[in-house]
Amino acid sequence: MPDSAADLDGADEVDDDNPYVTDPDLDFRDVEELDEDEAREQAAYLREAVRFHDYRYYVLNDPVIADRAYDRLFERLRELEAAFDLEREDSPTQRVGGEPVEELGTVEHVVPMLSIDSSGDADDVRDFDARVRRELDGADVAYVCEPKFDGLSVEVVYVDGRYVRAATRGDGVTGEEVTENVRTIESVPQRLRGEYPDVLVVRGEVYIPKDAFQAYNRERVERGDDPFANPRNAAAGTLRQLDPSVTAERPLDCFFYDVLAAWDTDSGSGEADGESGDAGETSDDDTVREAWNGGDADVDALLDALAARSSASAGGINAGIEGLDTHWHEIERFPDWGLKTNEKDERVTDIEGAIDYRDSLKAEREDLNYEIDGTVLKVDDRAQCETLGTTSRYYRWAYAYKFPARAEVTTITDIVVQVGRTGRLTPVALLEPVEVGGVTVSRASLHNPEEIAELGANVGDDVRIERAGDVIPYVDEVVEKGSKGTFDFPDACPVCGSDVERDGPIAFCTGGLACNAQLVHALDYFTDILDIEGVGEAAAEQLVEEGLVADDVADLFDIDGETLAELEGWGETSAENLAEEMEAARHPPLGDFLAAIGIPEVGPTVAADLASHFGDLDAFLDASADDYEAVEGVGPTVARHIAEFRGNERNRRVIERLRDESRLGEPEAPAGEHAGDELAGETYVFTGSIEGWTRDELQALVERHGANATSSVSSNTDYLVVGSNPGVNKREDAAEHDVDELDADDFFAMLTERGIDVESGR
Template sequence: MPAVSDADLEANPYVEDPPTDFAPVEDIDEATAREQADQLREAVRYHDHRYYVENDPVIGDRAYDALFSRLQTLEAAFDLDTEGSPTQRVGGEPLDELPEVEHVARMGSIDQGGDEAAVREFDERVRDSLGTDEVQYFCEPKFDGLSVEIVYEDGVYQRAATRGDGEVGEDVTENVRTIASVPQRLRGDYPDYLAVRGEVYIPREAFTAFNRERVERGEDPFANPRNAAAGTLRQLDPSVTAQRPLSVFFFGVLDASVDFSSHSAMHKQFPEWGLRVCDRTAVVDDIDAAIDYRNEQLDARDGLDYEIDGVVIKVNDMAACEELGSTSRAPRWAFAYKFPARKEETTVRDIVVQVGRTGRLTPVALMDPVEVGGVTVSRASLHNPSLVADLGVDIGDRVRIKRAGDVIPDVVEVLDDDGDGHFEFPATCPACDSPVERDGPMAFCTGGLTCPAQRERSVEHYASRDALDIEGLGEKAVQQLLDAGLVSDPADLYELTAEELADLEGWGETSARNLVGEMDDAREPPLADFLVALGIPEVGTVTARNLAQEFGTFEAILDAADDGDTEAFEAVPDVGPTVARSIVDFFEGEGNRAVLDRLLDHVEPQAAEETGGDALDGLTFVFTGSLAGYTRSDAQELVERNGGSATSSVSGNTDYLVLGDNPGQRKQDDADDHGVETLNENEFEALLERHGVL
């Protein structure tokens, strides 16, 4: 396949100031279409090179998009051969699994360390082995991404594989093909055969934007760019990979029909072939200069648009590298001088607002990844708009992070407020544009189940263990149904067919039939479970059971809500004015009522069972921790069925706190404060026996 000459590019009408008004495809013949497609392919490759490799585009995004779209249209309309075409970036057919592939040469790891002494020991070993005191080093950033092998034959992209164990990796050919900075065809005077090593990563700015979209959709963000890149590259559906902002730097040759005299010569040659390299490299004359280079990159790391976790120091001369050789796991001519992990202090790159299942709006800080308590985090809750104001945190600020209870990261202090960004809490919901209401320090979306974020989270909650406990509808399965457009609210679950489900990736006829059967079994749910499943704010399992026992039927609850009778709800144990108002507001919401009406076309909530007597009348229990003989829900139901009350918090009205395994400390402290008697599980059962319950 001959290379394209400069003269060919100069004659190509789509290189400089390209026209974007094209004749309809039905008005041109196949020969014209082929000629135009060839020109467009070369032009798109040229523009990719200017944008991704030279960082110097000559046309705008709209013009580029028009050229790319026209090429896609021609290839589809005239069934043109697309091998090596830039249009193959859009993603191929989904795969059942990623097959394994053997590398053309071992992809070894590199010896590494974070102490200067270790770097100097490496230098001493190199000089001793080569018998010289003068060694030139090639220094480059150590990218925090995913290493891949990419093979070109006759200049055309052939395949790609992850590093794996160094000998065998996963075949990610179709996924890597979608990365815009990976050329489908090399430029210039390229070798007949070339296997190169590159690092796939997500640019920091794109990672922040990507996480912002995930948070606003109610999804968990990725912890760091490396995890996001690795997960994206291993997607079974290349079209998903194509939608994510992956990029690549090339930095090594695994095998080639050409030789290089030095690493610096290789680095200089790569861009001429269209292979993107990092511009923050240096050739230095001794290890002192290499250490200085490392310290310069450490100072610069926060300002880069990609994550680096150190630098790689390589003997520049290839003949010297050959003489030094390798151990069984790593080359003797390279060393990775690692940076210290970021600890507790980091920079806020964005602040986004996440919409919870109940409509609560929570501001979330997206940050440069930082180590806190041995865990790397890149997001932290700001909890509510009042806290944002109290902290005075803005985009670009340097902040201190801690993990609340060693689990949830929080922003606790602004260290430097010189950031140039500004965050203002929205007046409308970011998911549905409904007005935002404030309740003390909290903020809530008023859209209810008309809000897509709340509606989607409500589907997952409806099927959860605490609600209707529908087997086969975990978080991953629910998200798949949402992404496929088969479900948008809980009522849609009852309209699923086995045929629709069996067509989804990872589903078969058996699993599809099982889920349809599970939904049929959930058409007559217990009243308390149905109330929990609706996701009424402030109504958990205990409150739902109390409502079911007090009102008996769903119709009675609905009648009280329609009448705005908050007093009727306040008469229920464990329901105060706030919860009563929340119940009435939920059923008054127009969007909630529309979904509920559809649900009731499929569901008939069963009236609450009569209590088993009044053996525990006047006694109030609170449970904490895990019980061996009961679920906590069963224990609470047993108490209520026999005339007692089961509440969620300890107060002066509580008679007993029942302690299971790993009990909550706060409830125990509250029991001490109020003089509440505590029981272990055996003592609880003994009490039930004394009252004739067991």
Template sequence: MDASEQPPADNLYVTDPDTDFEPVDELTEAAAREQAATLREALRYHDHRYYVLADPVIGDRTYDALFSRLETLEAAFELDTETSPTRRVGGVPLSELETVDHVAPMRSLDQSGEASDAREFDRRVHEALDGDEISYLCEPKFDGLSLEVVYEDGVYQRAATRGDGQQGDDVTEQVRTIPSVPQQLRGEFPDVLAVRGEVYMPREGFQQHNRERVERGEDPFANPRNAAAGTLRQLDPSVVAERPLSVFFFSVLESTVELETHSELYDRFPEWGLRVTDEAEVVADIDEALAYRDDLLDRREELNYEIDGTVLTVDDRNACDRLGSTARAPRWAFAYKFPARSEQTTVRDIVVQVGRTGRLTPVALLDPVEVGGVTVSRASLHNPAEIDRLGLDVGDVVAIERAGDVIPDVTAVIDSEHAGQYSFPEVCPACETTIERDGPMAFCPAGLGCPAQREQAIQYYATREAMDIEGLGEEGVAQLVDSGLVDDLADLYQLTAADLTGLEGWGETSAENLVSELGRTREPPLADFLTALGVPEVGTTTARELATHFETFAAVRAASEEELQTVPDVGPKVATAIREFFETEENIAVIDRLLDHIDPQPVETTGGDELDGLTFVFTGSLDTCTRSEAQELVERNGGAATSSVSGNTDYLIVGSNPGQRKRDNAAEHNVATLSEDELVALLDQHGIAID
């Protein structure tokens, strides 16, 4: 038995514990404190045996009795601690999920379902490593929700979803309730440890949870991944605690312990109390890696969790450092996907959905069919060209696959009683505007003049990445549109509290809060306004680049395609999309009405040269402002804000929960590191204040 698996010495509640406890009111505070500490130690050991080793040494009833006793002691003598097992029952509901920076990038993986692509990955690896012999760590590719978990001095500090890879949602309190996530590490753990894992809902737990939802009259989750993702984003941790979530850990993001191979984690993690899969295996070459994948595919249905492929990782970490990473994915790992599951059913109807940007997507309505344990009753047909390729019509028997094991697709017509195929409409089903084609795609060109696009545009306008209007979600927008109170974006700013309280579900407080939120957005930053308009091809990054370059909305709106292409990351396709958006008659009318109510604020400039020649890199979270706002402030004043430390970097700004790698690179390149207070002082020396 490994040392970390040894039971706590002289603990009364480990082996055959006596659960006939003396009355609480007969205990002194000192005795209660000692008993609570002994119970916490024992419960952590039992949690480790059950959730990590899958080898419990006591029964469920005995565990429940120990747990209940600890709850009673903590309540009676106010002995609760952050790392107590009782914290898993959930805490105070949150008002929203905050966004936090990751300690290190959580990158995606290059992936394919073709063996030839996996062999090409192997060829590139060997070529980059000058033919060195390498071995691969092979692991299941879990179909769940990726997670960052941070420990300091062995104590659980925080958890965050992957998000965009740089930032994610803070789900610390939700993850605290998951039994397979230890609140206190075991053994000889590192001082700082940030790990990556996958949250999932076991198949058995998923089926039971869906049964309970149906019995309560609620819609079942479509699949375990959706169930896990939806659960983790619950604002009430006690709801999360009631659902059967679990976690597998599989990589280190930051640590004060150096590891020579990735496979060492499968020894170290269990020693520290972190759960790992027992399906990982180190193989000698790509042929063995492909054989591992095929074997796992054959055994896929035997597992109690969903997987959609295997991950091949160069095991030697020094070799991985030599291979490096792109901005999106490491060059030393590859996901070899499984083929999608396929079943057959009948197409009962085809409807055409109108997207926010005007794209028309045909959707097949199907006789319900189970595909990989999920009941599917609709499937995307993507575009008119896909219907042409399939030769599809209503009434056809078709093959259904879950692409990526999530999104259902029609992949082939198996049996058709019709000579022809479905005729794609020539006009938009929402506004009857003549449809335009762009290659295989079909679009409604009416823009904000189309009711379907308009409603979705209002929904997007209110989202966090746009104007961030709290209290105005998808259901609220639909209610406002259906009631006739809102027809386009400008109508939002004419709403009164009295208008809203006349609708079902709206009280005086919620109505006044929404009107206040709308008032807050009457002078939005230009970048936020450009994002909120939903211009095709313009996301938050491009909107920021446009705002910085042109400074005012009038300048962006009037810019020619040639002028637009002088902006970083704006090529001919994006420039054409922007111009067409601002030249569409219906869009012009809506934007003009909107500008009667709001005033997009020009990008602030201060002369632009206070920080000229200085390059900053940020790591960790800041208190005085967000990291993004600090980067914008630096750039507004002539400096450069980059994502990685190099010999050209002047300052590394270190906030809370910083990444170790950037600090190591700063030391290597002799780059000055500043705390947040020192950054504020430096900016003050240049006459720059953080708002």
């Protein structure tokens, strides 16, 4: 066993005594039964074990415990960190995302991230090989071949084995800093494994797997949101979210494929790629060593020094570290460090092997669980790469052999405008059927009026249809005009005739639930969320067309059973079944109710957070936009949508009709019944331990009385409640944001003064 928990936390491999690695004991003692030393030691073992299981799952694709066991270990670690204030930045529990930012900053890359020249012609690839061998005086050249991922390229930086920064490629010299967003990706380790350089800068590709993309799009559609167009756009947009908690909810993944820089104090001067390793000291190296400071690095200064050193060398930095002399050796080392690589990577001995690799991968393309648009071939030997060098834009030692685009040309036969649940109008092109990527396509999205105007598209035009993966096809360009002018987007809703309003590029019907199209979607969504079987989209459309649901979803509960039984496709049995389903749905959980009524941008997860925060429907309805924004997971845009929905007189009438006892009745408060609003609008953070209370009990106490309890201090925090052995970081953050501190006695005294019976609130 390690000498201390601190030693264990820093271990590169799993300790033999760690009880949570194989066949873990999941029968944990209650948190309140542990003292701080026991909790700290158990948390250290759990962090190590969770990292190990992440490595087995994400890198080796060979898990050794069941998902349920992993979930219990993870939850236990979260319980301990919360109860004893043991949160650490590199803990696996911190992947949920940090505080939102106002905008993404930019950083200079340690090594420029250049582009790769490309072609889809095999002769161009052979010409590339001829140039390479000519520059290398006819030397033999081996190539490393990799899939060309259709994702987003990122630079990821590790200092002393710890994840410290990530940035998008940007213009190749600077990129957007996305450190907290990339931190949420499970396949990006917070700590490296094994023996690693003091500084390691790697290049990877962030993407969304096809199956995860399809599942996530299905969830978006089910909650009334528009599906993403394709995995690449979804990944790029997700990585640039200003709120990392949004990124954490989306299924990002990452492959690693290049060492951009590797620097080690013990390796000498830190040569540029391909140098012999015996160069003398340089001022650049002295600057790097000074910033390194014996391992106590000033990270920003260190990376600036490495960036300066990189610009002074012919290529990236490889500090003479053994085993990094070829690209293939780098790929072999990545899993040892805990970095995920692609199973299709391959080394070939000549250019014909690289061409065969591309053709073989093209044949497998549709079966892969990630999008690729070609292959990348790199000169394997790093010394040869250094000789070849770069242009201002491209690496001279790499080339992309691309696949033909998944695109076909067909004719637009009509353009229809669909009305969604929220009133959004979406133009859809109806097409002469055409096969694109193995799928017959007869309709394709035109997205919005602005997109139509940019394309200049109209009925009769020949257009190129693209399909990136198994997603909704879209019109990429007009190839040949077969019409005059551009499609005239309607000023009135095609379903109800209400005026159309524009919000930027998006068009909306102003008819609300008076628009039958919106009412049909709202009814289908409402019954789906409340698990009322028997009312799918077809039945919802029928009920609306028959006038049985004419004003809003509350009409569903007023339908006479005999009338329903007489409709086509129904009968006494199905009418009785629906009546039983509606009775079973009475008094739904508040979270389900808030999700079902169709507030824009509020799906089941956000609705559950709102229910937990406010406790009852009246408290929710009486809140302000600022109150909504104080809920974790709710940003300013969503808060504005909620406030506008709640303030709409028609929506309030629907809510009041639904909560009538003859229909749904009053929604049920979440577990831990709402006791009052004495602390409404306030936000509390707890640090340290308070005798007789667990962290969960304290948070539940203030939440039952209308407050919000969070795990980190921000400018929105009202009080930091400080127990024994408090965390230093939270107190420093409280001082920085001028947050009031309360000790346990003052905290309970304040609650009593506000009329809160503390003991009965347990």
